[in-house]
Amino acid sequence: MRMTEYLRIMRRRWLAIVLAMMFTAVSAYVFSKLQEPLFRSEASYLVVPNRNDNGLSIVLTNNMNSYKQLALARPQIEKISAQLQLDRTPEWLLEHISIQANADDRKMIVQVDYPDVDMAPRLANAVGENMAALVSSLNDGLEGTDKINMRITTPATPPILYRPQTKINVAAGAFLGLIIGFLLAFVLEALDDTLKTPDDVEQHVGLTVVGAIPASNPNSDRRTPARRQL
Incomplete structure (x- = not known):
C-alpha cells in the first residue's frame, strides 16, 4: 500500500x-x-562500621539486607502504625513502604507513599528511626570494633505527589x-x-x-x- x-x-x-x-x-x-492520591517522601541513613577493613565491609554488605528485613517485619510495622495512629492495615503499609539498601555508598533509603501529605514524611522518619534503633540493639552483644552504626543523613524530604500523574x-x-x-x-x-x-x-x-x-x-x-x- x-x-x-x-x-x-x-x-x-x-x-x-x-x-x-x-x-x-x-x-x-x-x-x-478515581485514584487515591499518594504522596512520596524519602529519608536516607548511612551505615558506618567502627573499623574499616575488607572483612567488615563484606559483612556490612550482607547485613544491610538483614537490616531491611528487620525494619519491614510485620511486628515493626504494626508498632509504628500504633505509634502514629494510622488508619491503614499492616498489609497496605508493607505495600507502600520500601527500603533500598545501597551497598556501594552504604546508604539505606526509606521510601514511603501515603495518602496524607503531612503523614508521609512522619512515617518515613519513623520507619528510619526504628531501623536505626534495631541496628543499635544488635550492637549490644558485639565488641566495640565489630559494631555497626547507623545515622541519619537526610531527614524525610518534603512530600511530592506520586500518584496520580x-x-x-x-x-x-x-x-x-x-x-x-x-x-x-x-x-x-x-x-x-x-x-x-x-x-x-x-x-x-x-x-x-x-x-x-x-x-x-x-x-x-x-x-x-x-x-x-x-
Whole structure:
C-alpha cells in the first residue's frame, strides 16, 4: 500500500481516529481522578562500621539486607502504625513502604507513599528511626570494633505527589487512542467494499476507467424549466 493510500484512508476515516483518541484520553482522565492520591517522601541513613577493613565491609554488605528485613517485619510495622495512629492495615503499609539498601555508598533509603501529605514524611522518619534503633540493639552483644552504626543523613524530604500523574496518563491515553483509531480506520476500510475512486475500480474490477458521469446539480435542474419558459 502506497503512502497516498494511507493518507486517503486517514482523511476518509478521520472521525473514527478522533473519537478513539477522545475516548481513551477521557477514560485516562477519569481513571486518574478515581485514584487515591499518594504522596512520596524519602529519608536516607548511612551505615558506618567502627573499623574499616575488607572483612567488615563484606559483612556490612550482607547485613544491610538483614537490616531491611528487620525494619519491614510485620511486628515493626504494626508498632509504628500504633505509634502514629494510622488508619491503614499492616498489609497496605508493607505495600507502600520500601527500603533500598545501597551497598556501594552504604546508604539505606526509606521510601514511603501515603495518602496524607503531612503523614508521609512522619512515617518515613519513623520507619528510619526504628531501623536505626534495631541496628543499635544488635550492637549490644558485639565488641566495640565489630559494631555497626547507623545515622541519619537526610531527614524525610518534603512530600511530592506520586500518584496520580494525570497529565502523563491523559497523554498516554491519547497516544493509545491514536493507535487504536488508525487500526480501526484500516479495519473499516477493509470492510467497506464500495468503489469510490477510479483506482478502486481498476484494483478490484480490473477495468480501466475511461470516463465518469459528472454529479448532477439539483439547483441547475430546478432552474432549467424556468429558462425553457422564457
